[in-house]
Amino acid sequence: MALRRQVGEAALAPPRVVTPRRTLADREDVLARVMLTPALLYVLLLVGLPFVLAILLSFSAATAGSLDFTWVGLRNFARLLPDPQFRLALRNTFLFTAVSQAIVILLAVTAANVLEAAFVGRRVVRFLLLLPWAVPVSLAAMAWTWIFDSTFSVVNWTLKVLGLLEGWFYWFGDPTLAMIAIITVHVWRMFPFATVIVLAGMTALPQEIREAAVVDGAGFFRRLFQVQLPLLLPIVTVSVLFGVVFTATDLGVVWLLTRGGPYNSTHVLATLAFQRGILAANLGQGAAIALFLLPVLVVVAWVMLRTARRTEVGG
Amino acid sequence: MRRWQTRDARAAPVATLRGTGPQAGIAPRWRRRAVRLLKRTALYLAALAFTVFAVFPFYWMFLTAFKTNRDLYVGATNLQHIPWIFNEPPTLQHVRLLFLETHYLVWVRNTVLVGALVVLITLLVAVPAGYALARLAGRWGERLGIAIFLTYLIPPTLLFIPFARVIAMLHLQNTLWALVLVYPTFTIPFCTWLLMGFFRSIPRDIEEQGMIDGYSRLAVIRRVMFPLAVSGILTAAMFAFTLVMQEFVYALTFISAVGRMTVSLGVPVALVRGDVFYWGSLMAAALITSIPIAVVYNLFIDRFIQGLTAGAVKG
Numbered sequence: 001m002a003l004r005r006q007v008g009e010a011a012l013a014p015p016r017v018v019t020p021r022r023t024l025a026d027r028e029d030v031l032a033r034v035m036l037t038p039a040l041l042y043v044l045l046l047v048g049l050p051f052v053l054a055i056l057l058s059f060s061a062a063t064a065g066s067l068d069f070t071w072v073g074l075r076n077f078a079r080l081l082p083d084p085q086f087r088l089a090l091r092n093t094f095l096f097t098a099v100s101q102a103i104v105i106l107l108a109v110t111a112a113n114v115l116e117a118a119f120v121g122r123r124v125v126r127f128l129l130l131l132p133w134a135v136p137v138s139l140a141a142m143a144w145t146w147i148f149d150s151t152f153s154v155v156n157w158t159l160k161v162l163g164l165l166e167g168w169f170y171w172f173g174d175p176t177l178a179m180i181a182i183i184t185v186h187v188w189r190m191f192p193f194a195t196v197i198v199l200a201g202m203t204a205l206p207q208e209i210r211e212a213a214v215v216d217g218a219g220f221f222r223r224l225f226q227v228q229l230p231l232l233l234p235i236v237t238v239s240v241l242f243g244v245v246f247t248a249t250d251l252g253v254v255w256l257l258t259r260g261g262p263y264n265s266t267h268v269l270a271t272l273a274f275q276r277g278i279l280a281a282n283l284g285q286g287a288a289i290a291l292f293l294l295p296v297l298v299v300v301a302w303v304m305l306r307t308a309r310r311t312e313v314g315g
Numbered sequence: 316m317r318r319w320q321t322r323d324a325r326a327a328p329v330a331t332l333r334g335t336g337p338q339a340g341i342a343p344r345w346r347r348r349a350v351r352l353l354k355r356t357a358l359y360l361a362a363l364a365f366t367v368f369a370v371f372p373f374y375w376m377f378l379t380a381f382k383t384n385r386d387l388y389v390g391a392t393n394l395q396h397i398p399w400i401f402n403e404p405p406t407l408q409h410v411r412l413l414f415l416e417t418h419y420l421v422w423v424r425n426t427v428l429v430g431a432l433v434v435l436i437t438l439l440v441a442v443p444a445g446y447a448l449a450r451l452a453g454r455w456g457e458r459l460g461i462a463i464f465l466t467y468l469i470p471p472t473l474l475f476i477p478f479a480r481v482i483a484m485l486h487l488q489n490t491l492w493a494l495v496l497v498y499p500t501f502t503i504p505f506c507t508w509l510l511m512g513f514f515r516s517i518p519r520d521i522e523e524q525g526m527i528d529g530y531s532r533l534a535v536i537r538r539v540m541f542p543l544a545v546s547g548i549l550t551a552a553m554f555a556f557t558l559v560m561q562e563f564v565y566a567l568t569f570i571s572a573v574g575r576m577t578v579s580l581g582v583p584v585a586l587v588r589g590d591v592f593y594w595g596s597l598m599a600a601a602l603i604t605s606i607p608i609a610v611v612y613n614l615f616i617d618r619f620i621q622g623l624t625a626g627a628v629k630g
Contacts, residue, residue, distance in 0.1 A: 028451045028532060029451075031447070031451055031532060031533065032447045032451035032452045032456070034443075035443035035444060035446060035447035035451070036443070036444050036447045036448070036452065036459070038439070038440040038443070038444070039440045039441060039443075039444035039463065039503055039507055040444075040463075042440055042499060042500070042503055043463060043466050043500070043503065043504065046496070046497070046499070046500045047466050047469060047474070047500050047504075050474045050477040050478055050481060051469065051473070051474065051477070053477035053480065053481070054473060054474065054476060054477040057476060057477055057480065062480070107365070110361065111361075111365050114358060114361045114362050114365065115362075117358055119355075119358055119359065119362065121362075122362075125362050125365070125366050127609075127613045128366050128369055128370050129365060129366065129369045130609065130612055130613060130616060131369055131370060131373055131605070131609050132369050132372070133612070134557070134605070134608045134609045134611075134612040134613075135373075135601070135604075135605040135608065135609065136560055136561040136563070136578070136579040136604065136605070136608070137561060137563060137579075138561075138563040138579045138580065138582070138583045139578075139579060139582055139583065139600070139601035139604060139605060140372060140601070141583065142582065142583045142597055142598075142601060143372040143373075143375060143376050143598065143601055144372060146375070146379065146592075146594055146597070146598065147372060147375055151390050151391065152387075152388065152389070152390065152391055152398075153391050154375065154391065154398045154399070156391045157391040157394070157398055158399075160391070160392075160394055161394055168392075188368065188369070188372070192369060196616060245468050245470065246470075249470035249471075249472040249473070250472075251471070251472055251563070251564045251567075252563040252564065255567075256583050269472070270472040270564075273472065273476065274475070274564075274567075274568075277476045277479075278475070278476070278479060278568055283476055283479065283480060286476045287476045287477065290472055290473050290475075290476060291473070293470070293472060293473055294473065297468060297469065297470075297473075300468065301465050301468060304465075304468075305461065
């Protein structure tokens with residue numbers, strides 16, 4: 001209503017006024033609201049509402065087949081906590097995320113240092129390094145499934161030829177090997193992204209600081225640990241937070257590589273939620289499992305905000 | 316000359332050891348050269364190692380896509396048969412099978428259709444929102460911007476279960492409309508954030524000049540800002556499209572009919588006969604799909620990182 005009145009007034013106003021015009025096109029507060037409303041509505045209706053629904057579902061006995069919405073309180077959670085399969089999924093989620101992110105940081109900082117140096121073919125190398133992150137995760141996961149195939153694995157062949165493998169690796173038949181495979185894929189997928197972010201942070205660093213460190217006689221490692229890394233900390237944090245969110249909540253890699261097997265040993269929260277919630281049609285329990293990811297996200301969001309604010313104050 | 320050099324070489328290490336005088340850092344020429352050479356070699360080796368790790372699965376896709384079955388399906392226990400090269404002339408049989416006897420082209424069409432609609436919705440919503448957050452909304456706009464960005468961190472894993480319920484209630488199961496409705500939940504926050512960064516990077520003076528010249532705020536947006544932001548908007552559109560191409564979880568949850576799948580779902584899920592994967596065609600599909608995305612990423616990555624970090628970390 002208010003909006004229409006504004007437009008009406010604008011139309012009625014005499015065409016030439018000396019005083020500043022107060023049409024809709026000039027009222028910035030109204031304009032801001034009008035321009036923001038669609039985005040806010042979409043986010044509220046299709047992210048906020050489902051999010052609330054996720055919480056409600058976790059307290060219900062809802063199944064995919066029926067539309068009933070019986071409130072069962074904490075029963076879904078109470079059943080999950082002693083469930084060994086759920087505990088394993090929880091542990092795996094932490095394990096995969098922590099190990100892969102640790103490796104990713106190491107690789108990303110090294111790779112960013114390499115890419116920052118001037119050398120022949122640097123642009124080509126950067127393009128190639130970006131490939132793993134650009135490719136759809138489901139297609140990449142299939143390529144890795146084929147690479148780790150139990151009969152035709154090129155990894156096994158190469159290890160055999162090099163004399164490093166005595167027996168045989170059944171990659172997806174052995175829990176430890178399956179976990180190694182999953183972590184490899186996560187690292188492969190996330191390190192290019194982290195590298196690019198760290199590299200962007202590095203290029204933004206004032207060149208004088210490094211030159212001053214060189215002039216003062218700081219060696220490579222001192223420059224790395226005492227000058228570069230502290231300055232890069234905020235941006236490395238950002239890349240790690242993204243990495244944690246993408247890895248901890250990932251469903252595709254584990255689902256396509258192992259389907260949670262062998263013997264349900266590699267399930268993570270996401271795949272378990274999919275199996276129980278969608279395939280077994282137990283929406284309530286699936287929602288409860290997925291909700292255990294929430295604390296991770298809250299912590300990540302909190303750290304991210306803090307980092308953003310601190311940098312703001314510092315800059 | 317030679318004698319001078321040898322004397323230098325003998326004298327220098329002593330000086331370096333003692334670390335006295337301005338000559339301490341000046342090693343003889345051959346040593347400096349050796350160190351330089353060593354450093355360059357290490358640099359190239361590191362670059363090579365990273366590249367090999369990143370590219371290896373793509374090389375494997377390429378080999379698999381064009382190898383004959385006889386060359387492809389040789390057990391890795393046969394150490395005489397080298398899997399890293401074409402042992403027989405390459406073939407197009409897998410590509411032909413992919414295009415003529417599978418649903419690949421249908422999946423491509425579905426993906427393009429969903430992608431185009433999602434990009435359209437995203438731009439209509441995110442461009443005004445991004446501008447409003449960058450220019451009009453002031454202090455609370457910044458907080459709102461961060462809040463919108465944080466919704467991007469709420470992963471599909473948390474929302475696919477309630478969405479399964481919502482989609483079922485709307486009778487959209489197994490239709491592309493389900494994807495068109497849900498995909499903007501991640502493209503809108505992402506693109507709003509990206510566009511906010513782009514709009515901020517355009518100097519305010521240009522707009523103010525326009526308003527002094529008599530344009531209203533709305534006219535400034537249309538006549539001045541829009542043309543300047545075209546490259547930023549294009550980047551956002553490209554990334555929205557690639558996000559759609561990469562999405563797997565929602566597609567897996569909502570779509571089960573082979574004819575309605577997108578590429579990232581159909582290729583890993585439906586290129587199977589019973590338990591047997593068509594590895595040749597599968598890898599061909601992965602390769603063909605990845606190339607355009609990789610090129611787009613490479614073209615726009617700098618702008619993208621700029622937008623991402625300009626918002627996340629200031630200064």
